[in-house]
Amino acid sequence: MFVHSESESVPHTLEGEVYDSRWKGREAGLKDGFDEGYLRGRAKAIMEAPHTSFPIRPLNVLYVSSGKGFPYSPIDEAIIATLHTLATGVSVAEPGQPVSELAVNVSADLVLVLDGMELPVEEVDAIRAKGIRTAIWLTDDPYYTDMTVRTAPHYDYVFTLERNCLDFYRSAGCANVHYLPFAAYVQHYRPTLTRSPVRREISFIGSAYWNRVQFLQPIIGGLIDKGLMINGIWWDRLPEYASYPDRIEIGKWMGPGETAEVYSGSKIVLNLHRSPHDASVNNNTIGLTAASPNPRTFEISACATLQIADVRDDLSNFYTPGQEIVTFSSPNELLEKVNYYLTHETERREIALRALERTYREHTYSHRLHEMLSRIFG
Missing domain, CATH: 3.40.50.2000 (Glycogen Phosphorylase B;)
Structure with missing residues (x-):
C-alpha cells in the first residue's frame, strides 16, 4: 500500500505559502545584493575618477x-x-x-x-x-x-x-x-568597496553633550526601534540608557578606521552638532554662536552613506540639502526623515553618492x- 510522506501530506495552501515566502525572500535577497553592489561600484568609480591636482x-x-x-x-x-x-x-x-x-x-x-x-x-x-x-x-x-x-x-x-x-x-x-x-581625509574616511562587516540601520558616533541628550530623549525609543546604535562617551547621561545596553556603547573613542567602517556599513548616519552655549564644557563667555558644519559632516559624506544633520546656517554652502545631505530642525522631523529614507533605498543611495562626489570635488x-x-x- 502506497503511503504519502510527511512532506507530501502538507496541504496545498500551506505549500503555496511556504513557496511564496521563499520566493519573496529570494527576491529581497537579490535586490539587497544588487543595491549593495551598485552602491559600492558607483562609489569605487567616484573614488578612482581623476580629481583636481594641486601644484607642489x-x-x-x-x-x-x-x-x-x-x-x-x-x-x-x-x-x-x-x-x-x-x-x-x-x-x-x-x-x-x-x-x-x-x-x-x-x-x-x-x-x-x-x-x-x-x-x-x-x-x-x-x-x-x-x-x-x-x-x-x-x-x-x-x-x-x-x-x-x-x-x-x-x-x-x-x-x-x-x-x-x-x-x-x-x-x-x-x-x-x-x-x-x-x-575629509580620504585615506581615513572612505567607503568599503565590498560589503562592510558592520551592518547597521542607523548610527550615531559622538559624545553625549547635553544638547544631544535633550534633543534625542523624546524620540530615542522610536529611533532604537528603527535600529539606532550609538557609540561614544557620557551616554549614561541619557535617562533611558539602562533600557538599551546592547544599543548604546559608552566609554569608547573610535579611531578613524573603525569609525569609517561603521559609517560605510550604516544606511543612515546622524550628525547632531554640539551647542556653543554649554557652560559645563565650553569656554565661550562672549556667547558666540555657530554657523559652520563640524568636521564629522565631511567625514560621513566621504563614506558614501546618507547623512541626516541638524541645520546650520552655512551648511548649504558645502552640501545641498535634499540633494547631497538631509537636514532636520526638530526631533519629530528627524524621526520622520529616518522613517522615510529607510524605506526609500534609491533616494537614499543617490544622495549618499552625490555627497561622496561633492566631497572628492571640493572637501578634501x-x-x-x-x-x-x-x-x-x-
Missing part, C-alpha cells in the same frame, strides 16, 4: 602638532600627509620642543600650528622675530574662544573653522583671518591646505 610649492613648512593626542592626532596625520603632496619640504615638531630653533634649522618658510593651546606664545613671537611666517589652524571654534583669543593675535595668519569667529578675531587685533573648515584636505597656502603665499 617650493616651500619648507614646519608643522607643529596639537600635542593633545587622540582625537586630534588623526587630524595631525591628515595634515602632515597632505602637506607632503603640496610642499617640497615638510618637517614636524611637537609643542614641547624648541620650535623657534627648529624653524631656523630647517629654513622654514612657514610654521603651521594646529590648535596652539600647548605651544607657548613666546615661541611664536620668537619665530616671527626671525622673519618666518606663522599660521594657526584653530580646531574647536567657537567653543573655547576665551582661550584662543589670547593666542591667535600672536600669529601672522589665523584660520578658523567657524565663520562666526572671523570678526571676533579681527576685533582682537588679528590682521589676517580666514575661514577654513576642516575636511588637499583642497583646504592648497587654499591656505594660496592665502599666505599668493
Whole structure:
C-alpha cells in the first residue's frame, strides 16, 4: 500500500505559502545584493575618477602638532600627509620642543600650528622675530574662544573653522583671518568597496553633550526601534540608557578606521552638532554662536552613506540639502526623515553618492591646505 510522506501530506495552501515566502525572500535577497553592489561600484568609480591636482610649492613648512593626542592626532596625520603632496619640504615638531630653533634649522618658510593651546606664545613671537611666517589652524571654534583669543593675535595668519569667529578675531587685533573648515581625509574616511562587516540601520558616533541628550530623549525609543546604535562617551547621561545596553556603547573613542567602517556599513548616519552655549564644557563667555558644519559632516559624506544633520546656517554652502545631505530642525522631523529614507533605498543611495562626489570635488584636505597656502603665499 502506497503511503504519502510527511512532506507530501502538507496541504496545498500551506505549500503555496511556504513557496511564496521563499520566493519573496529570494527576491529581497537579490535586490539587497544588487543595491549593495551598485552602491559600492558607483562609489569605487567616484573614488578612482581623476580629481583636481594641486601644484607642489617650493616651500619648507614646519608643522607643529596639537600635542593633545587622540582625537586630534588623526587630524595631525591628515595634515602632515597632505602637506607632503603640496610642499617640497615638510618637517614636524611637537609643542614641547624648541620650535623657534627648529624653524631656523630647517629654513622654514612657514610654521603651521594646529590648535596652539600647548605651544607657548613666546615661541611664536620668537619665530616671527626671525622673519618666518606663522599660521594657526584653530580646531574647536567657537567653543573655547576665551582661550584662543589670547593666542591667535600672536600669529601672522589665523584660520578658523567657524565663520562666526572671523570678526571676533579681527576685533582682537588679528590682521589676517580666514575661514577654513576642516575636511575629509580620504585615506581615513572612505567607503568599503565590498560589503562592510558592520551592518547597521542607523548610527550615531559622538559624545553625549547635553544638547544631544535633550534633543534625542523624546524620540530615542522610536529611533532604537528603527535600529539606532550609538557609540561614544557620557551616554549614561541619557535617562533611558539602562533600557538599551546592547544599543548604546559608552566609554569608547573610535579611531578613524573603525569609525569609517561603521559609517560605510550604516544606511543612515546622524550628525547632531554640539551647542556653543554649554557652560559645563565650553569656554565661550562672549556667547558666540555657530554657523559652520563640524568636521564629522565631511567625514560621513566621504563614506558614501546618507547623512541626516541638524541645520546650520552655512551648511548649504558645502552640501545641498535634499540633494547631497538631509537636514532636520526638530526631533519629530528627524524621526520622520529616518522613517522615510529607510524605506526609500534609491533616494537614499543617490544622495549618499552625490555627497561622496561633492566631497572628492571640493572637501578634501588637499583642497583646504592648497587654499591656505594660496592665502599666505599668493
